[in-house]
Amino acid sequence: xxxxxxxxxxxxxxxxxxxxxxxxxxxxxxxxxxxxxxxxxxxxxxxxxxxxxxxxxxxxxxxxxxxxxxxxxxxxxxxxxxxxxxxxxxxxxxxxxxxxxxxxxxxxxxxxxxxxxxxxxxxxxxxxxxxxxxxxxxxxxxxxxxxxxxxxxxxxxxxxxxxxxxxxxxxxxxxxxxxxxxxxxxxxxxxxxxxxxxxxxxxxxxxxxxxxxxxxxxxxxxxxxxxxxxxxxxxxxxxxxxxxxxxxxxxx
Amino acid sequence: xxxxxxxxxxxxxxxxxxxxxxxxxxxxxxxxxxxxxxxxxxxxxxxxxxxxxxxxxxxxxxxxxxxxxxxxxxxxxxxxxxxxxxxxxxxxxxxxxxxxxxxxxxxxxxxxxxxxxxxxxxxxxxxxxxxxxxxxxxxxxxxxxxxxxxxxxxxxxxxxxxxxxxxxxxxxxxxxxxxxxxxxxxxxxxxxxxxxxxxxxxxxxxxxxxxxxx
Numbered sequence: 192x193x194x195x196x197x198x199x200x201x202x203x204x205x206x207x208x209x210x211x212x213x214x215x216x217x218x219x220x221x222x223x224x225x226x227x228x229x230x231x232x233x234x235x236x237x238x239x240x241x242x243x244x245x246x247x248x249x250x251x252x253x254x255x256x257x258x259x260x261x262x263x264x265x266x267x268x269x270x271x272x273x274x275x276x277x278x279x280x281x282x283x284x285x286x287x288x289x290x291x292x293x294x295x296x297x298x299x300x301x302x303x304x305x306x307x308x309x310x311x312x313x314x315x316x317x318x319x320x321x322x323x324x325x326x327x328x329x330x331x332x333x334x335x336x337x338x339x340x341x342x343x344x345x346x347x348x349x350x351x352x353x354x355x356x357x358x359x360x361x362x363x364x365x366x367x368x369x370x371x372x373x374x375x376x377x378x379x380x381x382x383x384x385x386x387x388x389x390x391x392x393x394x395x396x397x398x399x400x401x402x403x404x405x406x407x408x409x410x411x412x413x414x415x416x417x418x419x420x421x422x423x424x425x426x427x428x429x430x431x432x433x434x435x436x437x438x439x440x441x442x443x
Numbered sequence: 444x445x446x447x448x449x450x451x452x453x454x455x456x457x458x459x460x461x462x463x464x465x466x467x468x469x470x471x472x473x474x475x476x477x478x479x480x481x482x483x484x485x486x487x488x489x490x491x492x493x494x495x496x497x498x499x500x501x502x503x504x505x506x507x508x509x510x511x512x513x514x515x516x517x518x519x520x521x522x523x524x525x526x527x528x529x530x531x532x533x534x535x536x537x538x539x540x541x542x543x544x545x546x547x548x549x550x551x552x553x554x555x556x557x558x559x560x561x562x563x564x565x566x567x568x569x570x571x572x573x574x575x576x577x578x579x580x581x582x583x584x585x586x587x588x589x590x591x592x593x594x595x596x597x598x599x600x601x602x603x604x605x606x607x608x609x610x611x612x613x614x615x616x617x618x619x620x621x622x623x624x625x626x627x628x629x630x631x632x633x634x635x636x637x638x639x640x641x642x643x644x645x646x647x648x649x650x651x652x653x654x655x656x657x
């Protein structure tokens with residue numbers, strides 16, 4: 192049995208009076224790729240942001256390996272340094288080139304010497320296929336390249352897991368492929384990932400496990416074969432048929 | 444001589460204004476209610492709402508009646524330096540607020556504390572954005588150094604007055620020369636700031652020049 196990297200228990204989150212997450216439980220094992228799908232506004236992104244506490248949670252616990260990170264005395268900065276986060280809108284630091292974007296966390300958070308940080312950063316940029324673009328600034332890169340730099344930025348910190356918040360939703364269709372390819376390779380290399388996405392092809396072929404979220408609760412969870420072939424809930428079936436219909440139309 | 448003193452005064456005012464203006468701006472944007480309402484806003488509003496000459500008199504003659512005997516230079520530095528801090532803080536605040544919130548989130552997501560995020564991610568971007576408005580502030584402060592004449596500091600204006608008094612009647616000529624000297628100093632400084640703006644611009648981030656040639 193693989194080691195549990197992340198455990199979420201009874202997580203609740205409200206914005207004002209609106210309950211966005213209503214008691215979510217799940218676990219992620221080492222090396223696993225967990226894909227979260229569901230309609231817009233169902234709480235998928237909020238869930239990710241609650242895991243590394245970019246949003247404060249109202250109730251519930253989150254464990255990273257054996258450590259409960261929702262306790263109040265925990266140094267959340269140290270925890271965040273070991274949880275990668277890839278944003279929908281990339282959020283690369285605009286005033287830094289690709290190399291500095293990747294190594295700034297190593298130097299300023301992990302306090303690694305510049306020389307060593309540079310080596311690691313170049314290595315990670317090569318890993319996402321951007322070894323030739325290390326001196327480019329974000330505004331000089333395409334959306335797909337920017338997202339790959341942001342994946343390298345997450346990888347450089349050698350995180351225990353990486354959270355992907357709709358990493359391809361802001362991209363032009365022809366740029367989605369290069370980002371998915373990087374993610375597929377990471378999955379193969381055994382990087383632990385939680386991916387919120389609408390890319391059903393990716394979900395089907397890469398996910399070890401799929402979670403379907405609607406109205407802030409997990410409606411269904413299981414391997415892609417099960418979810419796609421015989422979903423237990425009508426809502427899951429409806430959502431999947433709508434999405435696949437859309438993809439079908441795109442293909443025409 | 445007088446023009447050198449004017450430049451020195453301006454640098455001192457701007458320097459103090461910068462050192463105090465940055466924390467004021469950061470406090471106004473990121474501070475809690477307590478910091479914002481009890482520390483930042485009173486300072487900013489006080490120094491922005493009172494005319495410079497009144498501030499100078501308050502810090503020099505006013506303070507001395509409270510047995511705080513500032514030298515003319517010290518009084519001028521406090522009055523004009525904090526006044527500039529109030530204005531600079533608003534320049535920086537605007538710049539900080541114009542930065543996408545995703546920058547802060549990304550910085551926090553790799554484990555930076557709020558302080559580190561501000562120091563390494565937010566301020567380097569905000570300061571670049573601030574340069575054009577800051578060059579305005581520079582021009583204002585430099586020209587306003589002429590006001591400290593009222594405290595008896597021998598800067599450019601007072602020197603001009605002395606020369607007029609000694610040579611009887613060359614007023615128009617002397618003041619035209621004063622005006623020219625101010626003009627040249629301000630102009631050179633603005634040019635220097637333009638140069639810095641160009642030097643530190645973020646590649647690819649500037650508004651692309653429209654090229655419509657066939």
